[in-house]
Amino acid sequence: EDDDDDEDDDYDDDDDDDDDDEEEHLPAGQHLLVDMKDVDGTFLNSEELLAQAMVDVVADSRLTLLSYHCHTLVPTGVSCVGVLLESHISFHTWPTEGVITLDLFTCGAAPLMPVLPVIERLFAIPRPPLFEGEEVPKPGVGWSHVLRGFRDAKAHGDTDALSSDDLGVDVLGYLFYDLKEEVASVQTPFQRIDIYNLIDSRSVKIADYQRSLSNDGSYQAQHPDLFAPNKVVFLDGVKQSTSKGDAGYHES
Structure with a gap:
């Protein structure tokens, strides 16, 4: 009888796993766009440093990195893309201008905006002063958050606020504040x-x-x-x- 109960428990666990897999693959997600300026040009032209920052963002955000590729451009700049279990992360840099544009897309119900401080901490690296006493500007960060796809309210929670015209569109969805x-x-x-x-x-x-x-x-x-x-x-x-x-x- 105990063996039968164990088999039933295993069957129930499998059902739960199937439900989790189904939820993860629902056609809905969140898209986070982040633009930064006044970032250190040496950092922005280092494929190694940028790749490590991307890996750290994924790890600190409790996402799952499946693979990634970075490519150094001529004369300057780096482009990277990471394939996540949840979707993808990618960015491109302009070292001379001190600019990086990054986007992160994930599927599922986990909120994406808490990742913003992690991205800023790892990518918004200020440049060193050019001379003693120079006041170095703090990197500027602009971002927008957009709901994507078609979501099930029960599976993804109440997202009315995030998709509203006032908060969702005019504030969260506006990149240029x-x-x-x-x-x-x-x-x-x-x-x-x-x-x-x-x-x-x-x-x-x-x-x-x-x-x-x-x-x-x-x-x-x-x-x-x-x-x-x-x-x-x-x-x-x-x-x-x-x-x-x-x-x-x-x-x-």
Whole structure:
């Protein structure tokens, strides 16, 4: 009887594995695009360093790397692509300009945006100063997140907020914010709350914001409120308020 029970358990486990495999191969995924500037040119022209950074991103993100290939271009630049169990990662570099463009696509339900800090830590390498005392700019990072394919709400969770016009399209899907920083993302029993800090170069220059954080006696440093990011609150993906236009709402 015990053997029969064990066989039943094994059969059940196989069923669970089949269900997991089916879920992993549903026709849906997430696409993360990341553009970086002011990155160290030596790093961007090193096939070895870039390949290691890609391997580390995959490992730190708990993804599975099946194979990868990098190719050094003439006169400069490197292109890499990695095939993942979950889909792919790829990037191309412009060392002279200090630019790298990277994209990461995964299938399945695991959220992809938590990988952003990992990518920034491993790829946004600042260049060394050209002379003593030079103020080296911090690498700029622009990113967008897009839902792809056709998803099953039960298998992939509630993604209405991520596909909404306000949060999903206008914020997460827009690549060209000078600053797009998640302050909080909370799912309560009743609603999802997302808060983002945003800087659009049409209203505030990122250089002015960065200077406002210093103590250099500049106008920006003396009036930091004028150059602060716009803090935007979303409920279930719908914009509720902004710090620039609804200061009283936030203060209350």
